[in-house]
Amino acid sequence: MTIHPSKLSFVARKRYGLATAECAFDPELHTGPTDKNEGQEEKAARLAVAAEVCLACPVMTQCLDRAITGRPEPGVWGAFEAEALGALFVGALDVPARTGRVTVPSSGYRATTMAHRARSGGA
Numbered sequence: 001m002t003i004h005p006s007k008l009s010f011v012a013r014k015r016y017g018l019a020t021a022e023c024a025f026d027p028e029l030h031t032g033p034t035d036k037n038e039g040q041e042e043k044a045a046r047l048a049v050a051a052e053v054c055l056a057c058p059v060m061t062q063c064l065d066r067a068i069t070g071r072p073e074p075g076v077w078g079a080f081e082a083e084a085l086g087a088l089f090v091g092a093l094d095v096p097a098r099t100g101r102v103t104v105p106s107s108g109y110r111a112t113t114m115a116h117r118a119r120s121g122g123a
């Protein structure tokens, strides 16, 4: 699981090109309260503010790159929720070579993995 930039130490953020991550100032804004007590409206408001912070973040590109090349832990990454990024980019990896068309499987990672294994002759 790829750790959210807001939870990384400064040294680790620097290593990943995320030294100036805006979320480092308030990690719970992007990953949620640690006590898990958050109502729906409260969560929606928090996610909206987190997305705004991301849109002004100088390392948004690096953040999204890290999110889509790993398995991002829950939270807001580059103005997207981790679950949404997973659905988008796992599907984007399943690109038919001849048509170039991007297909997004409705059943997500498992379906994509099984299709890849079937094509490559694996179990």
Ligand code: SF4
Pocket (backbone or CB within 6 Å): 005, 006, 018, 021, 022, 023, 024, 030, 053, 054, 055, 057, 058, 059, 060, 063, 064, 076, 077, 078, 079
């Ligand atoms: S884009 Fe958002 S989640 Fe990513 S480093 Fe910046 S503030 Fe944090």
